[in-house]
Amino acid sequence: MAFSILCLLLALLIKNTFPTQVAMLLALLAMLAFKVVTPSQALTGFSNTGVATVAVLFVVAEGIQRTSVLLPVFRVLLGKPKQLWVAQLRLMVPVAAASAFLNNTPVVTMMIPVVQGWSRRAGFPIAKLLMPLNNAAILGGTVTLLGTSTSLVVKALAEADGLEDQNGEPINLTIFGIAKVGLPSLLVGILYMLVFSRCLLRDRGASSTATVTKNPREYTVALLVESRSPIVNETVTDAGLRQLQGLFLIEITRAGGEVIPAVSPETRIEAGDTLLFAGIVETVTELYHIVGLVPATVQSTKLAAERHKRRLVEVVISPTSLLVGRSVKESKFRSRFQAAIIAVHRRGTHVRQKIADIALCAGDTLLLETSTEFMERHGRNSNFALVSEVSGSQPPREDRLHMVLSAVIASTMVLLATVGGPVYPLLTSASLAAAAMLVTSCLTLRNAGDSVSIPVILTVASSFGVSKGLETSGGAAELADFIVRIFRGLGNRGLLFGIYLSTAILSSLITNNAAVALVFPIAKTIIESEGLNTLAALYTIMLAASASFSTPIGYTTNLLVDGPGGYHFVDWIIFGLPLQIVLAFVAVFLCSFFYT
Structure with missing residues (x-):
């Protein structure tokens, strides 16, 4: 029954019949109705600290965005380059650095109008800048656990299931633990975009859905x-x-x-x-x-x-x-x-x-x-x-005091969550940072409430129950056995590649958080049955889920830049698919090198 529900869920997600969160909730409800999961198992995600962390980090990111702390920095870093590759490099590096510590969706949202104006002033085609911006933000988000909610979902799933490392100790996914594989992947991705954007990325002219003479408003x-x-x-x-x-x-x-x-x-x-x-x-x-x-x-x-x-x-x-x-x-x-x-x-x-x-x-x-x-x-x-x-019309704060305050608060949050053991769990440090943002007026209560993406939270929370249903019903074991039969002959790297491929394909068709929820129990079964290194498998899932470069629907930020960049569906395939293939080999090699 779980397998039938999974197939129906995939069909709903691929056809976009319902919003992702609705499809996931319907699948969870079906599992409850057919007793695939118990009520307590279905509600596991709604009480999970990882889900709460994702929600709180939305508030922290909004505080940074509202105070415009990054905009003066980007104005200086972008400058007035004369060559396209220099412009792309000056754009991608700081965006990737920012996305390593902030959710990449608000970073891209904030940067689109900045890059649009900058491209007009510098005379570079916007299409040559927005997709590299988007991809750099996604890759930057894989350098730490803070950059994308997907990595936090994997961390939460692993901790909720009590996964252990090779020494039998509870798994401990630190903020910078993924940097060993995420940072080299980022560098390879930037190099690819600098070299191949000239020949593979076509400038079709930015699209506009309205003109001065025809728009009614x-x-x-x-x-x-x-x-x-x-x-x-x-x-x-x-x-x-x-x-x-x-x-x-x-x-x-x-x-x-x-x-x-x-x-x-x-x-x-x-x-x-x-x-x-x-x-x-x-x-x-x-x-x-x-x-x-x-x-x-x-x-x-x-x-x-x-x-x-x-x-x-x-x-x-x-x-x-x-x-x-x-x-x-x-x-x-x-x-x-x-x-x-x-x-x-x-x-x-x-x-x-x-x-x-x-x-x-x-x-x-x-x-x-x-x-x-x-x-x-x-x-x-x-x-x-x-x-x-008018959506998005509230201006950000412009005073230096609140810029400095938000920067100090965000930096302190990262330090508290990383140093000294760490001092606090990420949820605690992020909650303190969110409270500090409110107390110092870096954002209002309304800003904080609006910043939390309810669809994302519902998707993530319900995904825990769906994942548990696949595991308890034996469906995950069957899928894991299928991957093992195909890739076992290639050793541990082959198994990692099978996990990567499964996750990447799903992430290109459905949301990355939903893909992670479906692949996690399969990967867990492979870890337990084949002795695969736990960290290697989990980091492979994180990297594969974020490597959604080949379709405009594969990632939230892809949709954000698709219209302003004037891209066609084929542009994503031509430029993004080779990048996805290159990064697949890089990620699998690095994960197997460092952790097996």
């Missing part, structure tokens, strides 16, 4: 350049404002009143300039995150909320609204709603009138800058037919 937005902004004294091209997807720089108004209506690519930006843009809200959000670039409206400066606590919200004026027919100034919009209107969209036309003088009409879409409480206070206000928060 088009605004005219005026942004003020503050003296502290990094784009001061840069040309329009160097600042990355020339080729923004779905956004066009209409004009620049100097502090002295001079208007530049036809902006040249070589026009230099000065402190106090007002930049007038026309385009879509998604790209407006990208600009909103640039340090020192703020809405050029007096109403915005009067908002009580600190900038890092603000966000963008879209509202549509209802036909019965009391605002209809009244100007923004007459309606006292800011005082009434604690929100500043920074742009107005009206039936496909640019409303370039001074905002205070605009007479509001039914159906007008307003882009507001407001505080975190707006949705709660006015989400059901009868003046608005629709209220929608």
Whole structure:
């Protein structure tokens, strides 16, 4: 029965019939219904410390992202290279280093807009940068146990099952234990990407799902350049404002009143300039995150909320609204709603009138800058037919104090979890770090709550029960016996290669956490029956589960860069499959060399 449920689960995951977490929960429910697992076995994952660790690390990573501690570092490290391979190297090395200690998904999320602007300024194709960025982040995540939730899941599964090393001692997977095999794999991967990205990675041009002329949510937005902004004294091209997807720089108004209506690519930006843009809200959000670039409206400066606590919200004026027919100034919009209107969209036309003088009409879409409480206070206000928060629009903190605080907190977390025995288990040190992030205001409670990916937690927690069902039913033993029959003739390296191949194939078709859950009981059976080194097998699973380079659906970050990079499915196969094959031999050789 367990085998039938497994086959059905794989079919659901491959066809993407349900979200991964739903498919895993359905499989677990089926095992409960057919008594493959007991209720206590089914709930093992929901009380596991490894699952809790994954959740807490999401909060720590969000604190680092919210304080922008990495962005100034990356601006310095990226620089202005003249050659593509230099640009790729300067991008991949720091990204891999960051991903070794932070979950690679938020690292890639944070870096995509940075790399997009950098590629425009440096003149390099975005397709030549985003896939190497993604792959370097994935490989960097395998240098320690902190970089990816998959490694933490393997650690949790091993500890929950009481696996022992070759000396009969309980298995102890330390944060840097995987570095012996993860770091060489990273170096090989970087070398491969530097050499073969020129011939195997095709530049198809970044995709854009919207254009200025066709997108229904088009605004005219005026942004003020503050003296502290990094784009001061840069040309329009160097600042990355020339080729923004779905956004066009209409004009620049100097502090002295001079208007530049036809902006040249070589026009230099000065402190106090007002930049007038026309385009879509998604790209407006990208600009909103640039340090020192703020809405050029007096109403915005009067908002009580600190900038890092603000966000963008879209509202549509209802036909019965009391605002209809009244100007923004007459309606006292800011005082009434604690929100500043920074742009107005009206039936496909640019409303370039001074905002205070605009007479509001039914159906007008307003882009507001407001505080975190707006949705709660006015989400059901009868003046608005629709209220929608713009995703990802909350700016990060920009002060150095919180940058330093978040860096110190994250560093202390790593030290406490690694030195002195370690001082604390990873869950304890990560929980202390998350609490410190909240106490020092590096992030808010809402930020912390939003940062925890419930689908990931549900997938990981339910995977423990599914894994236990495969083991107790004998299904894992049958699959393990199949792998042993095929690869036993090649010795321990052959068995490791069989484990690697099984995990890598599954990770290319389903999520890596789900793949780990299915392969773990099989690997455990091989360890016990064939005397395979426990550490070698576990590290092989970790590396194989993360080596999802050959399909866009194989890893979360693959999907993040797929659209912005303009990639086709075949691009992932052509560039990622050879990399996956190379790393398979490297990982198996290193695991067998160090641990067997």
